[in-house]
Amino acid sequence: MPGLEAVGLVQSYGSRTVISGLTMRADAGVVALLGPNGAGKSTLLKTLATVTPPGGGELRLLGRRITGEKDVREVRKKIGYLPQEFGYHPNFSVYEFVRYCAWLREVPDRKAHEATLRALEQVGLADRRKNRMRELSGGMLRRAGIAQAIVGDVELILLDEPTVGLDPEQRLDFRRLIRTLASTATVVLSTHLVEDVAAVCTCLHVITDGRIVFSGTPAELAANATPDTPGDTPLESGYIWALRSAAVPA
Numbered sequence: 001m002p003g004l005e006a007v008g009l010v011q012s013y014g015s016r017t018v019i020s021g022l023t024m025r026a027d028a029g030v031v032a033l034l035g036p037n038g039a040g041k042s043t044l045l046k047t048l049a050t051v052t053p054p055g056g057g058e059l060r061l062l063g064r065r066i067t068g069e070k071d072v073r074e075v076r077k078k079i080g081y082l083p084q085e086f087g088y089h090p091n092f093s094v095y096e097f098v099r100y101c102a103w104l105r106e107v108p109d110r111k112a113h114e115a116t117l118r119a120l121e122q123v124g125l126a127d128r129r130k131n132r133m134r135e136l137s138g139g140m141l142r143r144a145g146i147a148q149a150i151v152g153d154v155e156l157i158l159l160d161e162p163t164v165g166l167d168p169e170q171r172l173d174f175r176r177l178i179r180t181l182a183s184t185a186t187v188v189l190s191t192h193l194v195e196d197v198a199a200v201c202t203c204l205h206v207i208t209d210g211r212i213v214f215s216g217t218p219a220e221l222a223a224n225a226t227p228d229t230p231g232d233t234p235l236e237s238g239y240i241w242a243l244r245s246a247a248v249p250a
C-alpha cells in the first residue's frame with residue numbers, strides 16, 4: 001500500500017494557484033521533494049498533511065481516500081508532520097511539548113510516556129527533556145520538532161526542511177534516524193539541499209512552479225546531467241538540468 005497518492009492535486013492562495021494538477025505517489029522509503037524557493041514544497045506538504053484541504057484533485061493517504069473531516073481525523077493519528085515553523089508554548093518543557101503532541105495524535109495514555117521518551121531519544125534530546133522550549137537552540141528546536149512528528153505509531157512522516165539549522169554531526173544523526181524510520185513508515189521530506197537527497201532518499205521529485213518536472217532515483221537524476229550543465233556534483237548538475245529543462249517550453 002502506498003503511503004500517499006495524489007492525482008491532479010490543486011492548491012491555491014486566494015486566486016493564485018500554487019500547485020497545479022500535481023500527481024505523485026510515495027511508497028515505503030524516503031521520498032524527497034527537491035525544489036527552489038517558492039516552488040510549492042511547503043504548500044504541497046501542508047496539503048498532504050491535511051492541514052489545508054486541496055482545492056482540487058484526489059488525495060489518498062495510507063490507503064484511505066480523503067473526502068472529508070472523518071477521513072482527516074482518522075489518518076491524522078498516523079501522520080507525523082513537521083512544518084517549516086511550528087507553534088509551541090515557550091514554557092512547556094521539551095518532554096511536555098512532545099507528550100502533548102502524542103496526546104493530539106491520540107496515542108493512548110498508557111503508551112504516551114514511553115513513546116515520548118523514545119522519540120526524544122531518537123532525536124538526541126533525552127537529556128534536554130526537562131529544559132523549557134524557550135531555552136533550546138535553533139538546531140535543538142528543529143530536533144524537538146522532528147520528535148513531535150515521529151512520536152507514536154506514525155506510518156507517514158512529512159518533514160518540511162528538516163535539516164535546516166542542524167550542524168554537520170546532527171545532520172548525519174538525522175540521516176541515520178530517517179533510514180531507521182523508513183523501515184516502518186513512508187517518509188517524505190522537502191529540501192533544497194542536494195546533499196540531503198543523495199544521502200538518504202530512495203526516490204525524489206523535482207518540483208518547480210507547483211509542478212513535478214522529474215521523478216526517479218538520485219542516480220537517475222544524476223545521469224541526466226550533460227557536460228555543459230553547471231554543478232559541483234553529478235546530482236547537482238542533474239537537478240539544474242531538470243529545472244532548466246522545465247523552463248523551456250516543449
Ligand SMILES: Nc1ncnc2c1ncn2[C@@H]1O[C@H](COP(=O)(O)OP(=O)(O)OP(=O)(O)O)[C@@H](O)[C@H]1O
Nearest residue numbers: 013018035036037038039040041042043044084192
Ligand atoms: N500563506 C500564503 N499566502 C499567499 N501565498 C503564499 C502563502 N504561502 C506560500 N505562498 C506562495 O506560494 C508559493 C509557494 O510557496 P511555498 O512556501 O509552498 O514554496 P517552497 O517550495 O516551500 O519554498 P521555500 O523553499 O522558500 O520554503 C510561493 O510563491 C509563495 O510566495
